[in-house]
Amino acid sequence: MPISALQAVSKAQNGVGAFILQCKRMEFNFCDWAGSSKGMRSFLKHSLSQFAKENPQIEIIVAPRPNQTPIIRGTYINGREKVIPVDGLEIQQILQKAQLLRNSSGAKLKRITRPVISLNESVRGIFSPFHGKKHVI
Amino acid sequence: MRRAIPRITRPLATRPCCRTCCHPTTVATAPRHFATAIPKKADLPLQEVLRRKIWGTDEAPGAPGTPPPAPQIPVVEEPTKDEEGYIEESDGRALPIVGLMPGLTEWDVPTFANILEPPSTEAIHAAVHRAVVEVYTHVLNGKPVDAPATEGSVAEEGFTPRVRIEVRRNGEAIFHYGDTSIEEEILRMSTGVEGQVVEEGVVGGWLQEGLDGKGWVELGFRGDDIKFAVYKRVYRLTGIRVADPDITRTKTVADLLTHLVAKPPPTKLFDILTTKTELPTLPNVK
Numbered sequence: 272m273p274i275s276a277l278q279a280v281s282k283a284q285n286g287v288g289a290f291i292l293q294c295k296r297m298e299f300n301f302c303d304w305a306g307s308s309k310g311m312r313s314f315l316k317h318s319l320s321q322f323a324k325e326n327p328q329i330e331i332i333v334a335p336r337p338n339q340t341p342i343i344r345g346t347y348i349n350g351r352e353k354v355i356p357v358d359g360l361e362i363q364q365i366l367q368k369a370q371l372l373r374n375s376s377g378a379k380l381k382r383i384t385r386p387v388i389s390l391n392e393s394v395r396g397i398f399s400p401f402h403g404k405k406h407v408i
Numbered sequence: 409m410r411r412a413i414p415r416i417t418r419p420l421a422t423r424p425c426c427r428t429c430c431h432p433t434t435v436a437t438a439p440r441h442f443a444t445a446i447p448k449k450a451d452l453p454l455q456e457v458l459r460r461k462i463w464g465t466d467e468a469p470g471a472p473g474t475p476p477p478a479p480q481i482p483v484v485e486e487p488t489k490d491e492e493g494y495i496e497e498s499d500g501r502a503l504p505i506v507g508l509m510p511g512l513t514e515w516d517v518p519t520f521a522n523i524l525e526p527p528s529t530e531a532i533h534a535a536v537h538r539a540v541v542e543v544y545t546h547v548l549n550g551k552p553v554d555a556p557a558t559e560g561s562v563a564e565e566g567f568t569p570r571v572r573i574e575v576r577r578n579g580e581a582i583f584h585y586g587d588t589s590i591e592e593e594i595l596r597m598s599t600g601v602e603g604q605v606v607e608e609g610v611v612g613g614w615l616q617e618g619l620d621g622k623g624w625v626e627l628g629f630r631g632d633d634i635k636f637a638v639y640k641r642v643y644r645l646t647g648i649r650v651a652d653p654d655i656t657r658t659k660t661v662a663d664l665l666t667h668l669v670a671k672p673p674p675t676k677l678f679d680i681l682t683t684k685t686e687l688p689t690l691p692n693v694k
Binding site: 301303312315316319320323324326327328329330331332333335 | 674677678681686693
């Protein structure tokens, strides 16, 4: 009776073979008049060109939004969006926020309770009271 | 509301009787009806009764239906026109005209700077340059800064644009006249002109320096008298007034120009990004 081998399919892990940046689009909204957009306007004039060159895979949109708080809106491959208001921030702070959006995925923020997260199974096996040294009362 | 005096509720007796002794009385001594309410006629409202009582007459004003009284205008006697030296006023505002030159209408009041149209930026720069050259020429020749103006046309004024002002790093300023006759002409003809700032084609390279904020505009005023003399001359040439606190804070010619020349309207950031940055050339930027 022929025995067929189990067909094992490799799990796709982003970054193992190829890496796909999760952030596909970033939109920068600012106001021409408001003082809270001062840092954003300076960022757009001086730092955005360099940021766009370093990240050619991200679609960058610059749009004025009068009388509104300046924001950076990041759109991800899973369809979710993340918005960060940058009112009153300086150029370097806005650059950090843009890099934060670029480095994150579209997943919701979760609270991590375990120190180690791994896809591999436990090496020593999961505890069982019926195996190993018996407890003597 | 309780009344102070109880109302008489029981009917009176047929024969008038005094209340205290209940003895029958005669008609002459019949008790009178007593009530706290004001006796009023049945056909008049209370408001009308009160109005008549207040005015003290039956023909009180303000009654509904009566016309309002005519306003009384006081009659003012006009002065007689036969007085010696009397000039009948012709001002449309019914105000006496004082101090006007003969031939002028009521609106042609001569001012210190009779400028009708605001000058251009280049004209302002030329006026300031001219004022600086004139004032400092007087200073260099030991003449009073604010020399009295003399009447006379200066239609051929083209001497001040030929003067080049060099400002060194140590703050020293040198006036290059080029020819002694220019300096003499400036001293002779630097007064009595309003509105005639500069002729076209006589402007030197100092105009572009001034527009760029360099060169002669960095000249500092050596004293308040020079500063105010320059401003006075500029005001007469351009008609632009500068507030006293701004003049006090002015240290250089460039500071004075900032108060004279209007700033250009602020451009939109979108225009700056599309014209002065390389964002439009990037393929991933919209």
